[in-house]
Amino acid sequence: MDLLRMLFTRCAALFRRGKLDADLDEELRAHIDLAIHENLLHGMLPKEARTAALRAFGGVTQTRESYREQRSFPLLQQLGRDLRFALRQLRKSPGYSIVVIVTLALGVGANTTVFSVVDAVMLRPLPYAQPQQLVEVNSADANSPVARNVSYPDFFDWREQNHSFEHLVSYNDNSYTLTGTTRAVHLDAEIVSWDLLPMLGIQPELGRGFVAGEEKDGSKVVLISHSLWMSQFGSDSTIVGRAIHLSGDTFTVVGVMPPSFRFPVDKPQNSLWTTLAVDGEALKNRGGHSLAVMGRLRRGVTTAQGDQEMKAIASRLAKQYPDTNTHNNSAKVQLELQAMLGETRTLLLVVLGAVAFVLLIACGNIANLQLTRVRDRQREIAVRCALGAGRGSVIRQLMTESLVLSIAGGLAGSAVAFVSVPGVLALIGTSVPRAANAGVDLTVLAFALAASLLSGLIFGVVPATAASRTDLVKTLQQGGQARLYGHDRLRMAVIVGQVALGVVLTAGAGLLTTSFVKLIHTDEGFNPAHVLTFSFDTPDSAYKDRRPQFYRQYFDQLRALPGVESAAGSMILPMADDDAHISFENPERPVAKGLRPGAELAPVTPGFFQTMQIPLITGRDFTEADNMQSPQVMIVNQAFANTYFPGEDPLGKKLKPGAGNGSKDGPPWRQIVGVVGNVRHSATQREMQPAMYLPSSQLPTWCCLSSVLRTSVDPMSLEPAVRKLVASMDADIPVTDVRTMPDLISLRLAEPRFATVLFGSFAILSLVLTVVGLYGVMAYSVSQRTREIGLRFALGAERGAVLGMILRAAAGLLGTGIAIGIAAALAFGPILSKMLYGTGPRNPAVLLVVCGVMALAGLLAAYIPAARAASVDPMRALRTE
Amino acid sequence: MGENKSDVLQGTLDLMVLKTLEAMGPLHGYGIARRIEQVSGDELSLNQGTIYPALLRLEQRGWIKSEWGTSETNRRAKFYSLSRIGRKKIEEETENWERMAATMARFLAPSN
Numbered sequence: 001m002d003l004l005r006m007l008f009t010r011c012a013a014l015f016r017r018g019k020l021d022a023d024l025d026e027e028l029r030a031h032i033d034l035a036i037h038e039n040l041l042h043g044m045l046p047k048e049a050r051t052a053a054l055r056a057f058g059g060v061t062q063t064r065e066s067y068r069e070q071r072s073f074p075l076l077q078q079l080g081r082d083l084r085f086a087l088r089q090l091r092k093s094p095g096y097s098i099v100v101i102v103t104l105a106l107g108v109g110a111n112t113t114v115f116s117v118v119d120a121v122m123l124r125p126l127p128y129a130q131p132q133q134l135v136e137v138n139s140a141d142a143n144s145p146v147a148r149n150v151s152y153p154d155f156f157d158w159r160e161q162n163h164s165f166e167h168l169v170s171y172n173d174n175s176y177t178l179t180g181t182t183r184a185v186h187l188d189a190e191i192v193s194w195d196l197l198p199m200l201g202i203q204p205e206l207g208r209g210f211v212a213g214e215e216k217d218g219s220k221v222v223l224i225s226h227s228l229w230m231s232q233f234g235s236d237s238t239i240v241g242r243a244i245h246l247s248g249d250t251f252t253v254v255g256v257m258p259p260s261f262r263f264p265v266d267k268p269q270n271s272l273w274t275t276l277a278v279d280g281e282a283l284k285n286r287g288g289h290s291l292a293v294m295g296r297l298r299r300g301v302t303t304a305q306g307d308q309e310m311k312a313i314a315s316r317l318a319k320q321y322p323d324t325n326t327h328n329n330s331a332k333v334q335l336e337l338q339a340m341l342g343e344t345r346t347l348l349l350v351v352l353g354a355v356a357f358v359l360l361i362a363c364g365n366i367a368n369l370q371l372t373r374v375r376d377r378q379r380e381i382a383v384r385c386a387l388g389a390g391r392g393s394v395i396r397q398l399m400t401e402s403l404v405l406s407i408a409g410g411l412a413g414s415a416v417a418f419v420s421v422p423g424v425l426a427l428i429g430t431s432v433p434r435a436a437n438a439g440v441d442l443t444v445l446a447f448a449l450a451a452s453l454l455s456g457l458i459f460g461v462v463p464a465t466a467a468s469r470t471d472l473v474k475t476l477q478q479g480g481q482a483r484l485y486g487h488d489r490l491r492m493a494v495i496v497g498q499v500a501l502g503v504v505l506t507a508g509a510g511l512l513t514t515s516f517v518k519l520i521h522t523d524e525g526f527n528p529a530h531v532l533t534f535s536f537d538t539p540d541s542a543y544k545d546r547r548p549q550f551y552r553q554y555f556d557q558l559r560a561l562p563g564v565e566s567a568a569g570s571m572i573l574p575m576a577d578d579d580a581h582i583s584f585e586n587p588e589r590p591v592a593k594g595l596r597p598g599a600e601l602a603p604v605t606p607g608f609f610q611t612m613q614i615p616l617i618t619g620r621d622f623t624e625a626d627n628m629q630s631p632q633v634m635i636v637n638q639a640f641a642n643t644y645f646p647g648e649d650p651l652g653k654k655l656k657p658g659a660g661n662g663s664k665d666g667p668p669w670r671q672i673v674g675v676v677g678n679v680r681h682s683a684t685q686r687e688m689q690p691a692m693y694l695p696s697s698q699l700p701t702w703c704c705l706s707s708v709l710r711t712s713v714d715p716m717s718l719e720p721a722v723r724k725l726v727a728s729m730d731a732d733i734p735v736t737d738v739r740t741m742p743d744l745i746s747l748r749l750a751e752p753r754f755a756t757v758l759f760g761s762f763a764i765l766s767l768v769l770t771v772v773g774l775y776g777v778m779a780y781s782v783s784q785r786t787r788e789i790g791l792r793f794a795l796g797a798e799r800g801a802v803l804g805m806i807l808r809a810a811a812g813l814l815g816t817g818i819a820i821g822i823a824a825a826l827a828f829g830p831i832l833s834k835m836l837y838g839t840g841p842r843n844p845a846v847l848l849v850v851c852g853v854m855a856l857a858g859l860l861a862a863y864i865p866a867a868r869a870a871s872v873d874p875m876r877a878l879r880t881e
Numbered sequence: 882m883g884e885n886k887s888d889v890l891q892g893t894l895d896l897m898v899l900k901t902l903e904a905m906g907p908l909h910g911y912g913i914a915r916r917i918e919q920v921s922g923d924e925l926s927l928n929q930g931t932i933y934p935a936l937l938r939l940e941q942r943g944w945i946k947s948e949w950g951t952s953e954t955n956r957r958a959k960f961y962s963l964s965r966i967g968r969k970k971i972e973e974e975t976e977n978w979e980r981m982a983a984t985m986a987r988f989l990a991p992s993n
Contacts, residue, residue: 009941023959024933027910030958031929034911037954058928070934070941 104409107362109416129201207255248541266433326594402460410452499817518838569705619674810862
């Protein structure tokens with residue numbers, strides 16, 4: 001009650017200051033008058049009476065001051081006063097203020113931009129109910145850290161035997177061609193277990209989710225996305241229960257998902273979800289690992305407990321099914337978000353760390369600027385101290401100035417982030433899941449504010465405390481030019497720290513750039529120039545029995561198109577984020593079924609190697625004569641020959657890759673008829689993997705071939721002709737993913753590219769800031785020493801000697817900073833190792849270049865003020881105060 | 882800011898003011914200061930000015946009220962008097978103070 005009343009009267013007092021002040025003065029005057037009156041009555045002389053009255057009263061000013069403090073909110077008013085004073089000070093030196101604000105804007109802007117991505121990708125929870133209970137479950141080999149996909153029979157056993165999960169759901173990618181609407185469209189789809197929606201805790205917008213019975217063979221039901229519902233079905237609410245045609249099969253729509261629904265999160269383009277019933281034969285194949293598995297942990301079960309149980313189940317299954325599960329004798333359970341991000345998490349954290357360094361360097365520059373300024377303002381500060389300002393109030397005033405600057409810098413930084421976020425997102429492309437959701441929102445703005453306030457604290461506290469240690473008497477005596485003890489050492493320390501940070505950043509950028517250049521220039525094993533690629537489905541419903549004929553006819557017509565030099569097909573395209581891995585049987589080295597070696601697999605048409613310009617090393621290419629009736633053949637790559645037939649001629653050897661061709665006897669034995677050069681399947685692949693090529697005509701049940709064209713004209717100019725050709729053969733198969741091979745490679749390189757570009761920009765920014773900072777410090781220290789330098793000249797010093805003296809001082813700072821930086825770069829380099837290709841994390845050449853660049857840039861920054869000092873006129877220098 | 886020390890002193894001064902107003906009725910600042918000086922003899926050397934923040938504090942709490950009036954010398958002056966809450970509070974504060982003084986006395990007494 002008391003408190004409330006007090007608060008109220010004090011607030012009220014804020015608005016009636018003038019009137020209340022007048023009242024107080026009147027009251028105090030009355031007091032003195034009354035006292036004088038009484039003193040006169042006691043027989044004092046008028047003058048005496050007045051003096052005595054005032055003495056008894058004590059300080060009138062102090063009383064007024066403490067009365068005012070009691071009356072209102074002294075802190076608030078003080079803050080207002082400090083703020084007004086700070087603004088006045090900053091307006092007085094606009095150059096200084098602008099430099100600080102711009103520096104801070106760059107630092108805060110870069111940090112805010114990176115944070116907006118980190119926030120969208122890593123910090124925001126997954127868009128499902130209680131996402132912290134969602135985990136990804138992978139199959140694994142107890143001897144290897146690699147997480148693997150799961151087979152259907154294993155998944156069913158997991159689902160049945162576990163006690164840790166409320167729901168366990170399999171999912172894998174699929175695609176369909178939707179026909180029967182205006183024109184055929186290619187749609188990305190996901191094959192999932194029936195309880196996907198209960199697991200995610202999400203309801204369809206319309207209709208219902210799947211039920212358990214819809215996992216049964218022959219069940220064809222589908223959930224469709226909101227956007228598909230709008231674009232293809234005109235938001236027709238009678239869609240539920242209607243039949244639609246997907247790749248020649250009839251599916252019943254059971255529900256429409258809400259607009260925000262994404263599953264999986266990193267496949268925003270998915271527009272269909274079907275149950276695993278569509279996977280047919282695969283449901284029984286324990287050796288076919290194509291599934292991802294997500295689970296919702298039961299309440300109270302931890303990830304570690306889930307992990308333990310799944311490992312036990314996997315190990316039990318490995319004993320039960322040694323033929324298929326020997327290499328899948330373990331499992332790995334990790335939080336869904338963590339599993340989704342994988343190595344990208346490290347990448348983002350490294351970039352965030354790098355950009356934080358930039359801000360630190362910026363703070364260093366500002367701190368040094370402020371130290372300079374505080375020194376120039378010593379006299380002012382000394383005068384204020386002499387007038388009774390306490391140490392606290394001097395610090396408070398300087399901190400207020402820093403606060404004003406940091407808020408202005410934060411606002412400017414937010415503006416920088418607004419501008420740069422779209423650019424960074426374009427750079428990232430689709431390489432980082434969820435990054436596209438990034439933007440400058442309230443969370444991000446709060447981060448910007450926090451970052452700038454923290455910066456203000458960092459760059460403000462050092463000069464403020466340094467200034468408050470001002471020796472009053474000395475400063476005033478020496479006309480405000482007293483040396484601030486320890487200041488120079490502080491400035492030097494800041495510079496050394498900046499140089500060290502700059503070296504670490506530049507070294508990181510150097511490593512990433514080296515690696516990226518290596519990636520761009522690696523030999524892919526084929527010639528990507530003038531190659532066009534695209535895909536289309538040949539659904540079983542229409543092509544099950546006539547695929548080889550269709551493709552032969554199609555490729556003949558394709559080759560006949562003007563501008564096409566050669567054309568071929570492959571089920572797996574290099575650089576298309578696609579791979580198939582299959583085990584094979586080698587009669588010369590029999591092993592237990594579960595321990596059979598494996599290799600990458602690609603079914604191709606004749607002419608594929610010629611079109612891609614993959615060198616044929618020995619033997620022959622496939623021909624049209626290789627078909628179901630002829631002997632079954634295969635081609636291997638050099639890595640395969642070296643790994644499995646070292647020192648032998650692989651030609652003529654017979655192997656049995658586990659690739660069924662539709663015949664009842666299972667996969668046939670195949671003779672190796674050729675050896676081709678190695679091909680890089682992914683742009684960021686570290687080693688050439690053994691690979692097997694099979695003629696697609698001998699795998700007629702397999703779908704589908706992508707096309708590759710080598711052209712004599714601009715590859716993209718052939719797109720219309722290609723689309724027309726395919727449409728003329730079957731109007732219901734849309735052509736998708738029309739891209740040139742260089743574009744495909746470029747897409748694969750998005751992640752290393754954005755890491756390199758971001759890191760590189762931060763390194764350049766840090767280098768510039770450091771050099772500017774060093775220049776500032778050297779210029780200031782030279783200007784402080786003008787008198788001393790003049791004296792040296794007067795005493796006969798050579799210009800060269802003076803120049804050398806100043807450069808030596810700078811070199812000392814640079815050398816110390818570089819040494820610390822190199823040590824740190826060597827220590828922290830390994831953090832980057834998973835992002836580096838073709839270079840180790842401690843590349844001496846890179847470090848050498850970085851040292852050279854830093855030393856040169858630094859010395860240049862020091863040379864300018866040094867040269868100015870060396871050209872000083874001794875007479876004038878001696879006269880300067 | 883040495884809060885503890887000034888708090889004790891504040892409380893003391895507050896109670897002196899309240900007691901003075903209780904004994905003397907409405908009084909201006911000078912009168913209150915003089916009365917406190919007289920009652921305490923030479924024991925308390927009070928800067929008369931310090932009672933004004935105390936008066937304001939008490940008024941903000943609602944324990945005393947003030948109005949402008951005319952002094953014995955015909956000068957306009959602000960007169961303070963106890964409010965209803967103030968009368969009640971005197972008892973409370975007196976008790977507090979006595980308890981405090983007794984406690985202090987126990988501490989200061991030679992130990993036996």
